[in-house]
Amino acid sequence: MDCYIYFKAGTALEEKVIAAEKSLHQQVLAQLGVRGKLQRRPESANDLHTWMEVYANVPDDFAEQLEKLLQQTGLAELQYSERRAEYFLDVDVCA
Template identity: 90%
Template structure:
């Protein structure tokens, strides 16, 4: 199962968001053994960037584990919107 999390943050906070995300990604890798990926929409709207965290092959309790790590990084204080989490499963269409 793959996890996709998106949120908005002010464009003026971009460097702080990147620093907090770097800390988060390092914690996730060290504690959970999962390498995440950070993306951002190329355009901003109303002085807000939309950010996306992507994590592949996560366990069922990943959200709870990740939330504890997010609180350690200060990322939650930088966000304009709440974090939206969605999960997707791979579907083998060649079987």
């Protein structure tokens, strides 16, 4: 199962968001063994960037574990909008 999390944050906070995300991704890799990827939409709207965290092959309790790690980064205080998480499973269409 893969996890996609998106949120918005002010464009002026870009460096702080990246630093907090780096810390979060390091903790997720060290404690959960899951490598994350960070993406941002190329354009901004109303002085806001839309950010996307992508985590592949996450465990069933990933949301709870990630929430605990998130609190240690200060990322939640930088966000303009709520974090929205969506989960997807791979489907084998070649079988």
